[in-house]
Amino acid sequence: FGSGTRGLPAVRVGFMVTVAGRGSSAGLTCQEQAGRGSGAGLPITVARNGHKTGTSSLHKHKCSGLAASSTRSVLSYFGKSPSKLKLPNKEEINMITKMAVKYVSKDLRSFQSIAGEGFLEIAQCLIDIGSRSGRVDAKELLPDPTTVSRNLKTMASEVKTKLIPELKLNLSEAVGAATLDMWTDDYRKIEYLCLTIHYIEKTWCLRERVLCTTQWDSSLKKTGENIKSAVIQSLRKWNSLYMMFDSIHTQYDQIKDILVERSEEHRLDDLNNNLIENIVKFLEPFKQASDALEASSKPTLYLTIVWFKRLEMHLKPSLADNIIILELKAKCLRILKEKFQPHLLHKMALFFHPKLKSLKLLDSETEKTDVRNEIKKLLNEKHRSEVFSQQEDESQSEIGETAENNNKRKNQDDLKDCKKRKKQEDLFDVEDSSDENLEPEPDELE
Numbered sequence: 001f002g003s004g005t006r007g008l009p010a011v012r013v014g015f016m017v018t019v020a021g022r023g024s025s026a027g028l029t030c031q032e033q034a035g036r037g038s039g040a041g042l043p044i045t046v047a048r049n050g051h052k053t054g055t056s057s058l059h060k061h062k063c064s065g066l067a068a069s070s071t072r073s074v075l076s077y078f079g080k081s082p083s084k085l086k087l088p089n090k091e092e093i094n095m096i097t098k099m100a101v102k103y104v105s106k107d108l109r110s111f112q113s114i115a116g117e118g119f120l121e122i123a124q125c126l127i128d129i130g131s132r133s134g135r136v137d138a139k140e141l142l143p144d145p146t147t148v149s150r151n152l153k154t155m156a157s158e159v160k161t162k163l164i165p166e167l168k169l170n171l172s173e174a175v176g177a178a179t180l181d182m183w184t185d186d187y188r189k190i191e192y193l194c195l196t197i198h199y200i201e202k203t204w205c206l207r208e209r210v211l212c213t214t215q216w217d218s219s220l221k222k223t224g225e226n227i228k229s230a231v232i233q234s235l236r237k238w239n240s241l242y243m244m245f246d247s248i249h250t251q252y253d254q255i256k257d258i259l260v261e262r263s264e265e266h267r268l269d270d271l272n273n274n275l276i277e278n279i280v281k282f283l284e285p286f287k288q289a290s291d292a293l294e295a296s297s298k299p300t301l302y303l304t305i306v307w308f309k310r311l312e313m314h315l316k317p318s319l320a321d322n323i324i325i326l327e328l329k330a331k332c333l334r335i336l337k338e339k340f341q342p343h344l345l346h347k348m349a350l351f352f353h354p355k356l357k358s359l360k361l362l363d364s365e366t367e368k369t370d371v372r373n374e375i376k377k378l379l380n381e382k383h384r385s386e387v388f389s390q391q392e393d394e395s396q397s398e399i400g401e402t403a404e405n406n407n408k409r410k411n412q413d414d415l416k417d418c419k420k421r422k423k424q425e426d427l428f429d430v431e432d433s434s435d436e437n438l439e440p441e442p443d444e445l446e
Contacts, residue, residue: 110187163209170199170207180227182216191216195231211235232294242283249276278325285314302349305361308340347371 088096100114113119130136143151170176176199184191193216197209214234220226233240248255252273259265289307293300315333317326348371350356359368 108187167197167199167209170201171197175200180231182222191218193227193230193234195234228294232290242280242287245276245280245283249273249280252276275322275324278322279328282325282328285311299349301346302353302356304346305342305350306356308336308342309361311336344370344374348375351375 103109104111104113126138126141129141176197179196179198181194181196182191183194192213194213195211197211198206200206212231212234214230216230220230233243256265256268259267289311292303292307312333315329315336317329321329347359347362347367350359350361351371359371362368362371
């Protein structure tokens with residue numbers, strides 16, 4: 001250790017670096033400064049592995065009974081570097097390009113679909129399978145469109161099941177925002193509407209989740225009400241199902257005539273128009289409930305329990321129901337009771353409605369008593385708040401009156417003092433004016 005610059009100690013350390021190999025046995029010594037102006041030299045000695053300076057004598061030593069093949073290389077302790085993916089040659093690249101052109105031409109796909117993440121993932125998956133299994137027939141490997149459609153619904157249900165708790169957890173404190181995106185397909189000129197939710201997790205990570213993407217009716221104006229209606233219909237499946245079945249039922253004869261002209265009437269063999277009519281009647285109350293609860297120009301809080309009771313009555317079995325409708329009603333009634341948990345505010349809203357204030361829609365007397373007690377509590381709190389506010393106003397008024405009276409009294413005292421001083425000045429003025437010798441000169445008057 002020595003004295004460094006600015007009172008800092010300098011450290012002097014020596015290193016010995018041994019270079020393995022044959023050749024010159026001369027050692028090489030160099031001095032390297034540890035830092036500019038430090039004055040502390042760092043000696044580094046580089047020694048060549050030779051018969052004078054190294055360990056060449058170890059080459060003459062042979063371990064008995066040790067095979068030469070068992071000696072491991074130093075590089076083996078560091079592991080092997082990952083092998084690079086094999087790149088296709090120029091001819092293969094040209095062939096893939098031609099096949100991509102045929103793909104977008106035959107299937108009428110956009111050029112950008114080649115660069116899509118989904119396309120790249122399935123292409124890589126096919127390549128990986130081919131590398132393991134060898135040459136296979138693509139028709140045997142790729143699934144049927146019906147299978148894809150069925151699995152799409154299953155995967156969407158799984159994603160939705162995972163997404164709902166995540167959204168409830170992160171949006172419970174209203175720390176999120178929703179954005180809408182509308183665009184038009186450049187080739188088919190179809191308009192789309194997309195709803196995305198943005199929120200920040202507790203770990204301060206920004207997340208984005210696409211809730212729905214739906215086709216936009218180009219005949220509609222892009223107003224707030226029309227966009228809201230489209231988003232709600234996309235998020236609520238029973239409305240879209242209702243409109244689809246209702247459209248098929250009302251236009252069944254026209255659809256049949258068109259299929260007959262095309263010689264495709266066999267498509268209606270498994271279609272029961274009476275069953276479709278029953279499904280439309282089953283879904284219609286759900287459509288009415290959603291339309292009533294989404295109103296924005298009038299109160300709807302009290303309608304929550306009203307429509308719950310109506311749907312509960314609608315889902316009770318009837319003698320005119322067939323087996324399919326009975327199964328639908330039983331399943332929907334179970335889901336309705338599991339999902340709907342009325343809040344105390346919904347029950348209180350019934351009390352404030354003139355026709356529902358008797359609370360007959362509530363099931364038990366306990367619920368009715370809780371609602372009345374809560375309303376009394378709120379009224380008492382409001383009354384106490386008003387009384388306190390009134391007392392505070394009166395107190396402020398009294399303080400204001402006291403201050404005003406004090407100001408008046410002070411003004412009166414000041415006025416009396418002023419009059420008193422005025423009398424004294426007048427008295428002095430009379431005495432001064434009686435003395436002729438004290439009359440001021442013109443310069444003093446100026």
